[in-house]
Amino acid sequence: MRDLSIDQDTTDLMKCLSAVSEWVQGRGRAVRTVVLGAFGGRFDHVMGNLWALHRFVGEDILLVGDGNVARLLPPGESRVRVLRDTEGPECGIVPLLGRARVSSQGLRWDMDALELSFDGIISTSNLADADEVHITTDVPVLFTLRCALADLLE
Amino acid sequence: MPPVLKITRAVAKKTRAALLTLPRHRHGRGKKCRALTPSAERMPRVFDNEPLREGRPSETPGASCGQARTTHATRQQGGCSAGAPRDTRTHPLEWDAGSPAVAVVVLNWKQPVCFGAVWARSQFRVVADGGADRVFHDVAASYVARSQREGVFADLATVRKRLMPDLVCGDLDSISTEAGEFYKREGVEGEPQGGAQASGSAPATREGIPAARARPSPQCAT
Numbered sequence: 572m573r574d575l576s577i578d579q580d581t582t583d584l585m586k587c588l589s590a591v592s593e594w595v596q597g598r599g600r601a602v603r604t605v606v607l608g609a610f611g612g613r614f615d616h617v618m619g620n621l622w623a624l625h626r627f628v629g630e631d632i633l634l635v636g637d638g639n640v641a642r643l644l645p646p647g648e649s650r651v652r653v654l655r656d657t658e659g660p661e662c663g664i665v666p667l668l669g670r671a672r673v674s675s676q677g678l679r680w681d682m683d684a685l686e687l688s689f690d691g692i693i694s695t696s697n698l699a700d701a702d703e704v705h706i707t708t709d710v711p712v713l714f715t716l717r718c719a720l721a722d723l724l725e
Numbered sequence: 726m727p728p729v730l731k732i733t734r735a736v737a738k739k740t741r742a743a744l745l746t747l748p749r750h751r752h753g754r755g756k757k758c759r760a761l762t763p764s765a766e767r768m769p770r771v772f773d774n775e776p777l778r779e780g781r782p783s784e785t786p787g788a789s790c791g792q793a794r795t796t797h798a799t800r801q802q803g804g805c806s807a808g809a810p811r812d813t814r815t816h817p818l819e820w821d822a823g824s825p826a827v828a829v830v831v832l833n834w835k836q837p838v839c840f841g842a843v844w845a846r847s848q849f850r851v852v853a854d855g856g857a858d859r860v861f862h863d864v865a866a867s868y869v870a871r872s873q874r875e876g877v878f879a880d881l882a883t884v885r886k887r888l889m890p891d892l893v894c895g896d897l898d899s900i901s902t903e904a905g906e907f908y909k910r911e912g913v914e915g916e917p918q919g920g921a922q923a924s925g926s927a928p929a930t931r932e933g934i935p936a937a938r939a940r941p942s943p944q945c946a947t
Binding site: 586605616 | 826855856867870892894896
């Protein structure tokens with residue numbers, strides 16, 4: 572067990588992600604980290620989980636919980652496969668870092684270099700219509716998908 | 726093209742059943758393990774016979790490392806180099822023999838139905854503080870209940886020993902004494918990193934607790 576209580580500037584999730592990073596160093600970086608139990612319950616913890624994602628931009632981290640999966644899409648183009656038998660179609664693109672210029676293909680309401688921001692518009696309640704969604708952004712944006720496999724264990 | 730295995734509800738159900746019927750995870754009892762260099766002994770062998778094996782990379786640490794890394798290097802060259810689109814088509818909840826390694830982090834909240842499939846697939850399993858109790862109590866109890874419905878009748882102690890993490894990590898102020906002592910007894914240990922900063926300078930504080938008030942944990946005896 573690793574007691575890191577002396578460090579109160581990071582959350583438990585960040586400490587775990589750091590531990591995963593250390594583990595990854597011996598194996599190259601091609602490791603996916605799946606975080607289970609990331610949604611639901613205390614909203615400050617959920618926001619803390621989203622914050623942790625932004626501290627590990629570019630890492631392949633998937634937050635899973637309470638019927639949703641979410642990942643942070645780094646700047647550039649991302650292709651996200653949607654497993655349509657268990658995922659979607661409900662999805663959202665949320666610019667947590669302020670303003671993001673986003674283009675998309677494969678969504679019901681696609682965007683063409685549209686600026687997303689919390690004081691303008693954001694793309695929640697969207698629908699993924701294709702098996703593969705293409706999203707291009709200039710700053711990291713959160714991509715959330717409904718996922719039946721993330722429903723809570725009885 | 727290697728066969729692709731999707732985690733459907735049926736596969737998730739099969740995995741849960743497999744978790745209950747496989748031989749016991751061999752942890753050295755009371756043996757201190759180095760958390761970040763999982764030895765062959767610490768690597769989970771419980772899943773050797775599980776139904777998902779067909780599509781998964783070898784669990785032999787040395788072999789899978791080299792093989793996997795080659796695949797990843799190829800994939801990264803094509804998918805993650807500057808300017809090229811990031812390719813996330815191989816979904817974390819869907820894998821084939823060439824998929825990257827998976828690490829799982831279990832947080833302290835209700836767990837999803839894909840827990841068993843992700844846990845079985847993962848090569849590095851970290852539970853965050855109170856997340857240990859989610860595995861120790863909630864998930865284990867859920868599997869026991871399911872096993873009874875499916876006529877397997879696994880008991881709680883057996884299930885718990887098959888759900889052994891590689892590392893319990895965090896402030897260790899939420900984990901119950903019962904779970905903490907259990908994992909410690911079963912050899913789930915790391916090297917305490919008292920003064921380590923998790924990731925350099927972090928801009929925010931969690932719950933605004935200053936470092937001076939950090940509580941020592943009863944689990945940090947070593």
